[in-house]
Amino acid sequence: MAIRNYLFFVFLVNFCIFGELECQEATEKVLCEEGYCLRQIQAGACAATSPNCRFNNATGVALPSPTTCNCCDFCMPFIAENSPCSLGGPGEGTTIGRCADGLTCIDGMCQRMPASLSECHKRQDEFDQRQLDGEGGWLEERPACDGKGRFAPYVCVPTQTCFCQDEDGQRLFGEVLHSSRVTPQTMPCECSRRLHRLKASIDPGVRFPVDGPRCTADGNFYPVQCVGQICHCANKLTGVLEGKSVNVTEDKVSDLPCYDKDLDLFAAYNFDNFSSPCLEEKREKVALLQASIDQGYTVDYYNDVSDCHPDGTYGRVVVNNGTKICLDEWGKQIGHYQALPNTPEYDNMNCNCAVTSSIMAASLEQPVCCSNGNFRAVQCRRGRCRCVDQHGRQTETETYDVASLSCATEGWETC
Ligand SMILES: *[C@@H]1O[C@H](CO)[C@@H](O)[C@H](O)[C@H]1NC(C)=O
Ligand SMILES: *[C@@H]1O[C@H](CO)[C@@H](O)[C@H](O)[C@H]1NC(C)=O
Ligand SMILES: *[C@@H]1O[C@H](CO)[C@@H](O)[C@H](O)[C@H]1NC(C)=O
């Protein structure tokens, strides 16, 4: 039971709901009671704020003031590239502010974070160099980095799809059609990323897969999130619980105003409690294992409890009667992609191309997939061919001469 409690704790802290109120009450009792700030401000104890925050926070960020009870307004200015900065320390002097997004303080100057500090900037530099050398591809996109030099929440393959990635550039759950509507504001991939962080931080010491938020196909939060028997409406982009909640032992999740039947992949199962076949199977297995442990058996088959996909499904690659096949989020088989056991096609099967094609169903220019639903290494478009990685991203310049491509190895046509 200890494990469960710990997991819920992490879950709640992540959603930041109950904790905050209590903290506030506790400090208010000591000093920051109502009126304290009013008296401070009237006494003129606040310093003038930097103007940097005035225009849409363009060159500064408003933060809680570093004064008692955060009474005053405070603006931390951003220092521009090639302007002096300080890391503090004896004899270094002080500057108020921090280097702007993507910059860091080197030798007393704000400079673009070097490749040695940022893998994302390193990839940008490599991309830029290849473009200069005429080696770039038409369908390659310059890697996008965030303000801390880490990878942006998603990456796009022009003419195909955009998919979520973590801060180190590893692909995560969440993929949508490539379009101008995909922006960091509409697809922050925060559900995928949070789930990924949650697993990375507790999985090593925990025997069973952890429960986390449920995500939608774009890596955002499902509009309903449940903690135990209580289900809440949640913000799709931030996951913050908001508005009404229901206790599913008494009421139905579908009573919530934010419940959307069109998004409910398991509506057909009539799970009033927001469960799914995979989640139920996982729950039963965990309960069985927990019971054996409680009875004193040494159980060493934890790995049998495989985790569900972030959307509550079994995943996109599933084993059906020994054969692997590709499924879409609704559990429908995609095409005739399959692989038989004990073949390399089976072991490497990721269905990335099959899933991308199903998302691009309405497009006339579909990628070519291998028989197991993976991307074929050679993709051709309008007469020219290019090499792609396992996610369909172009890796070298396109050419009319397929044979000259590094990926056009023996038998590339029939993979
Ligand atoms: C500036 O940033 C603060 C804190 O992030 C935010 O509350 C405020 O709305 C922002 N102001 C503008 C004009 O964007
Ligand atoms: C939900 O309802 C059940 C049945 O009325 C009750 O036993 C349980 O304590 C409730 N759960 C919460 C967290 O309120
Ligand atoms: C959810 O509902 C299903 C079907 O009503 C039931 O079999 C299952 O035990 C419930 N799961 C939980 C976690 O309450």
Ligand SMILES: *[C@@H]1O[C@H](CO)[C@@H](O)[C@H](O)[C@H]1NC(C)=O
């Ligand atoms: C599973 O495979 C076996 C052997 O290939 C076959 O006899 C059986 O009919 C298959 N079952 C289903 C449900 O497809």
